[in-house]
Amino acid sequence: MEPVLEWRQGGLAVCSKPAAMSPEKLLAWASTLGAGWELRSCCSSSGGLALLADKAVPTPKVRGTYALLVVPQETKEDPFGFMKDALEFFGGPEEEARVVEEIMSGHFGALALVELDAAVGSGGKLPKEAVLAMQEAGLAVLRLPGRGKAEAKRSSKPSEPSEDVLPGTCVQLVSLQGAGVPRCQRPISAKWRSFLEAEQKLAAQRRRPEEASFCGLKLLVPSEQLRPRNASVALVQAAVELLKSGGRVLDLGCGCGALLLAIRQGTEGSVSGTGLDLDEEAVTCCRANAARLGLQVNTVLADFAQLDSPEVRPQLEAEGYDVIVCNPPYRSTAQQEAYDASVGSFGGYAEHSKTLVAGETGLEMYQAISSCLARDLMAAQKRLLAPPKPVLSLAGSLIFQVEAGSHGRRGGMAGKVAAAVQAASQGMLSFQRIIEDENKMERGILLKWSFT
Known part of the structure; x- marks a missing residue:
């Protein structure tokens, strides 16, 4: 599957990309837009949006929203309360994280869909940095390395700022907007939605x-x-x-x-x-x-x-x-x-x-x-x-x-x-x-x- 170009103007472009598409393949596709394009949002392998920029053109500041699937790193008596408390004073003045959906999970007990608003691109958060920020708040981000499997994984600190998350890590860039950039928004992937529904069903069975x-x-x-x-x-x-x-x-x-x-x-x-x-x-x-x-x-x-x-x-x-x-x-x-x-x-x-x-x-x-x-x-x-x-x-x-x-x-x-x-x-x-x-x-x- 090829990426879908959502918007392009001046030195910026936004596309919806297939899950698991590597940065190399995405850049190869971006070369069809012209020479000199680079990735500004990195390339999480869970799908979502990708921000591309022309290196030769000054680009405005862009804000985005990352979606993540998280569980508490340790067993908690009130896991949903813990997650909300952990995110109440999350990040700096330009960042905000919130729980947008919480479910009882058959494998993890409690699971939440979290959104993180932050600057994206040059000087902004990359997918791996978003994952690490969740970990610092006491939350583990799930990995779905293959169909029907899931695990809670801690990510190591990136050796390079552009280093991406491990394949299957549940982080997606779901919206982008900025000065002169119209809002581009996409729901979480069908794979995530199917996983959440199955976890709810499994939790109900176990009750x-x-x-x-x-x-x-x-x-x-x-x-x-x-x-x-x-x-x-x-x-x-x-x-x-x-x-x-x-x-x-x-x-x-x-x-x-x-x-x-x-x-x-x-x-x-x-x-x-x-x-x-x-x-x-x-x-x-x-x-x-x-x-x-x-x-x-x-x-x-x-x-x-x-x-x-x-x-x-x-x-x-x-x-x-x-x-x-x-x-x-x-x-x-x-x-x-x-x-x-x-x-x-x-x-x-x-x-x-x-x-x-x-x-x-x-x-x-x-x-x-x-x-x-x-x-x-x-x-x-x-x-x-x-x-x-x-x-x-x-x-x-x-x-x-x-x-x-x-x-x-x-x-x-x-x-x-x-x-x-x-x-x-x-x-x-x-x-x-x-x-x-x-x-x-x-x-x-x-x-x-x-x-x-």
Whole structure:
């Protein structure tokens, strides 16, 4: 995209430029206006207006308004009051800063759109100087380095007066006017507006649990917990089929209890169930949902990679479990970064990344659980099933959910997960089949164990 020339007279010109356009590219475009043009407002990479001047022509003083997205640098009991107080006596006699919009933010708690009026151009404020001035007032200016990402960043002091802000720093020149210069004004960018709206939506989500439907059940789901997906229905169906004669089921990483409660409901009370999670809020929510539905389940607050530990084992069923189900975090850090970059995390659910990201490979949780169960099996074999009894029954099934991905109909992650599980369990967990949904998409894998 090319800049749009807003106004030109004598030795001054004002243009609206695309976000992320570098000073070099902007000056290359300015050369089409004639020789000798230079940047007077620098080139913030968040878009907005740019002031250009002809070096050979005397230019009048120009005033402008910078827009910035800021948050308090430290946690404050009254963040909006703090921001207004910080800007009340801001700057010198020719500068004024004010909060023009304040929102509750899903990621930062409180966020404000601030306007700073100051001289722009020769002897005036540059974008980086505006950012540094906010920092001196105790406010951090946000960066949006990529779509769907945001962070509060402190800028370092510029080594040169003309040095620009870091790419994506939320500062835009939104208006300019001066002697003989008509007022040029533009609203904040669409990207900023979209970000602010998404942060408000996220904050609203986090203020209250939402109700979600899964397998005909109405479940309360805390905002940071994983919301049940239709992709998990195939796992419930597979578990119900395995438990049609009764038995005991263990849900690892139970969250709000979606898998566990749907299996209990589907087996009409012939199955006892336990939900285990490391997150206290998840365990509390699972209990609350079970009570709402009139279903009896046991809940355990523990790490699912420590099932065989002396602290955890006594809290589990003494006779072990016939079926174990688990929908673990299975994204790699690179997958999550790619997801954020492509669709953005701000417009979706408020789920915490800990419910989605396993680690660098995405296989870490599968491997940790499999290693734990293998240790339990080996210990049980050595003591010939003498007390203490193992987590697992004499024979049973393990169901893992997997990510179908874009090629789920012809081979997604199921094969990779199966290989990782069998290797981590030293072959003690035997791969049986891929679990598919009604559309033939890969949704899980079924493994078996038995004492020999």
